[in-house]
Amino acid sequence: MAEDPTAAMAKECKVRLKISDDTIFEVEYAVAMQSQMLKNALSDTGTDGTVPLHNISSEIMAKVVEYCAYHVNAANTISEKDVKIWDQEFLKDLDQATLFNLIMATQYMVIHNLQDLICQTVADRIKDKSAEEVREIFNIQNDLTPEEEEEIRHENQWAFEEEGWPEIQEEVRLEG
Amino acid sequence: MDLVIENLPLENGNDLLQQIGADNARSVLQYLETPADLARISAVSRFWRHFVAENQCSRGLCIKLFPEVSRFVCAFEIGQQVNFEGASLSKVTEWKNIEREHRVYTQLARDLMEPATENNCIQHPISASSTDIFPDESIMYTLHPSAIEDDRPSYWSSQGESNSDVPETLTYRLSSRLCVVHEVKIHPFQAYFQMGLPIYSAKAVRIRLGRTRSSTLLTSGMLDGMMSADRSASEDYVWTYISPEFPMQQEDKLQTFRLPKPVLCIGGILQIELLGRVQRQEMDGLYYICVCHARVVGRPLPAAYDFEALDQEEKYILKYSDRLECCGSLSEDLSRGSSEEYEAGGSSGWLSLSERIRRIRAGRVLLWNQSILKALLGNIVAAILMIPDDEDSDGDDDILRD
Numbered sequence: 001m002a003e004d005p006t007a008a009m010a011k012e013c014k015v016r017l018k019i020s021d022d023t024i025f026e027v028e029y030a031v032a033m034q035s036q037m038l039k040n041a042l043s044d045t046g047t048d049g050t051v052p053l054h055n056i057s058s059e060i061m062a063k064v065v066e067y068c069a070y071h072v073n074a075a076n077t078i079s080e081k082d083v084k085i086w087d088q089e090f091l092k093d094l095d096q097a098t099l100f101n102l103i104m105a106t107q108y109m110v111i112h113n114l115q116d117l118i119c120q121t122v123a124d125r126i127k128d129k130s131a132e133e134v135r136e137i138f139n140i141q142n143d144l145t146p147e148e149e150e151e152i153r154h155e156n157q158w159a160f161e162e163e164g165w166p167e168i169q170e171e172v173r174l175e176g
Numbered sequence: 177m178d179l180v181i182e183n184l185p186l187e188n189g190n191d192l193l194q195q196i197g198a199d200n201a202r203s204v205l206q207y208l209e210t211p212a213d214l215a216r217i218s219a220v221s222r223f224w225r226h227f228v229a230e231n232q233c234s235r236g237l238c239i240k241l242f243p244e245v246s247r248f249v250c251a252f253e254i255g256q257q258v259n260f261e262g263a264s265l266s267k268v269t270e271w272k273n274i275e276r277e278h279r280v281y282t283q284l285a286r287d288l289m290e291p292a293t294e295n296n297c298i299q300h301p302i303s304a305s306s307t308d309i310f311p312d313e314s315i316m317y318t319l320h321p322s323a324i325e326d327d328r329p330s331y332w333s334s335q336g337e338s339n340s341d342v343p344e345t346l347t348y349r350l351s352s353r354l355c356v357v358h359e360v361k362i363h364p365f366q367a368y369f370q371m372g373l374p375i376y377s378a379k380a381v382r383i384r385l386g387r388t389r390s391s392t393l394l395t396s397g398m399l400d401g402m403m404s405a406d407r408s409a410s411e412d413y414v415w416t417y418i419s420p421e422f423p424m425q426q427e428d429k430l431q432t433f434r435l436p437k438p439v440l441c442i443g444g445i446l447q448i449e450l451l452g453r454v455q456r457q458e459m460d461g462l463y464y465i466c467v468c469h470a471r472v473v474g475r476p477l478p479a480a481y482d483f484e485a486l487d488q489e490e491k492y493i494l495k496y497s498d499r500l501e502c503c504g505s506l507s508e509d510l511s512r513g514s515s516e517e518y519e520a521g522g523s524s525g526w527l528s529l530s531e532r533i534r535r536i537r538a539g540r541v542l543l544w545n546q547s548i549l550k551a552l553l554g555n556i557v558a559a560i561l562m563i564p565d566d567e568d569s570d571g572d573d574d575i576l577r578d
Contacts (some may be wrong), residue, residue, distance in 0.1 A: 096192060097192075100192050100195065100196055103196050103200055104196065104197075107196075107197070107199075107200065115200070115203070116203065119200060119203035119204045119206075119207060120207045122193075122204045122207075123204050123205070123206075123207030123208055124207070126204075126208070126213065126217065127208060127209070127210075127213055128213065129216070130216060131216045131217075131219040131220045134216065134217065134220050135220055135221070138191060138192045138193050139191065139192055140191045140192075140193070140220055140221050140224075141191075141221065142220070142221060143221050143222050143223075144219070144221060144222055144225070148222070148225075149219065152215075152218055152219045152225065153219060155279070156212075156215035156216075156218070156219070156282070158212070158215075158286070159211070159212040159215035159216055160215070160216070160219070
């Protein structure tokens with residue numbers, strides 16, 4: 001029986017990705033196939049040329065390749081539990097800006113499991129945080145008027161009680 | 177699509193969550209697991225307040241935990257003006273509608289996530305598929321925990337069958353129309369007065385949750401009739417949840433059948449299906465199933481919630497009245513029988529309400545007509561039943577006379 005041509009390609013082909021500063025990333029075919037976008041692009045053009053990804057920086061591309069390479073390898077060899085642990089470590093200490101750049105790149109390259117993982121990580125960072133802490137993390141200006149804020153907190157007093165809402169109320173009053 | 181390519185300088189004041197785009201933001205919010213988190217996110221900025229409400233994040237959270245909630249096509253607060261009319265719905269009105277719906281689902285998420293609070297959510301039995309000796313072995317006796325009550329045996333028994341595959345059902349009304357069910361406990365009956373002490377358990381148990389198909393108000397007079405009758409057909413119920421089968425042990429003890437996850441019962445009807453028979457009665461050689469006690473562990477939703485079934489099958493409108501939430505203690509006091517008008521036994525005013533109707537129109541079937549009830553029963557009960565103030569209450573006596 002003839003070997004599946006895709007499998008043969010997976011072992012031997014490299015895909016060339018040219019990124020924002022004109023650096024070339026060479027990745028294995030199987031790794032590149034983790035990206036739906038690359039999969040579609042390459043099925044049309046073949047693997048001879050170079051795929052331009054001018055809008056992704058080398059730092060981000062390195063992370064994407066790291067993730068995809070690990071998951072290709074892990075597919076049949078590493079337990080689900082260990083993969084989950086690796087996933088947590090992978091994103092653990094990334095700063096907010098990198099995380100967001102990563103999410104944009106992943107969306108562009110259409111890598112669903114990485115996209116979900118990043119969204120889950122962002123959600124983990126906002127769980128159990130106060131509104132003020134969330135603003136700091138994501139660099140958000142508080143554009144609510146004092147009346148609007150009062151209305152929201154009053155309606156959802158139960159959610160803010162853990163924050164020590166009475167203390168915050170005290171501060172707001174003092175600041176006049 | 178504009179991609180962010182360099183590392184963003186953090187001091188530029190842009191909202192990073194907005195920059196990743198609506199789809200990603202929605203994904204992020206979907207991973208939040210508590211209504212408190214969503215509430216705090218709503219307080220972050222005006223954009224976030226709108227985003228959480230417009231994207232029905234609270235509804236999404238409810239559905240994630242309780243898929244049955246997806247049957248509610250919309251939710252609204254009783255007593256609030258809801259405007260759906262006209263193509264030129266102003267932005268303000270539209271926002272108010274969205275915000276109200278968001279509030280209802282936020283409150284629902286909180287109530288759904290509470291732990292089970294009631295050790296028995298059964299209000300009263302409705303019917304058994306068959307009963308051997310009525311009323312001595314009626315389903316009523318499954319309400320009593322022990323096998324002996326007032327010096328006599330207390331249990332329900334099916335009729336005998338030569339075929340051990342013939343199933344039976346016990347149908348109960350729960351203490352509220354919207355009730356979260358966590359587990360059902362069943363104690364099969366051991367006939368202590370028979371040789372060999374046989375235990376008349378079933379092979380397996382399955383639980384169904386749903387509502388009555390029609391809007392007929394069941395009077396207690398009707399209930400007696402239903403309890404004694406053979407009802408082998410599927411009756412007039414719409415089942416919105418059917419559990420997996422749980423094996424039952426042939427043991428004289430209260431056995432717990434825990435649902436894979438808690439389920440919201442829309443309609444307040446719970447049916448225990450007893451599948452397969454294991455015990456023959458020596459006297460006649462027939463198979464019987466007998467149950468000493470049944471109870472439902474869960475959490476009835478507060479009286480503030482109610483629903484209406486739409487014409488389309490399995491779709492509902494969720495209604496919420498925060499007036500009742502504030503007056504919770506009032507309705508609780510009434511239902512606990514602090515007023516002499518209400519029987520002490522019922523856990524809500526339901527039984528006594530039906531008693532009053534029965535006295536008014538003995539034995540006749542009344543259609544559930546809110547304006548009639550309001551006219552007959554006065555405003556206190558009307559408040560418990562959440563009849564809106566502006567409903568037409570012209571005392572439609574013609575319908576009573578039918």
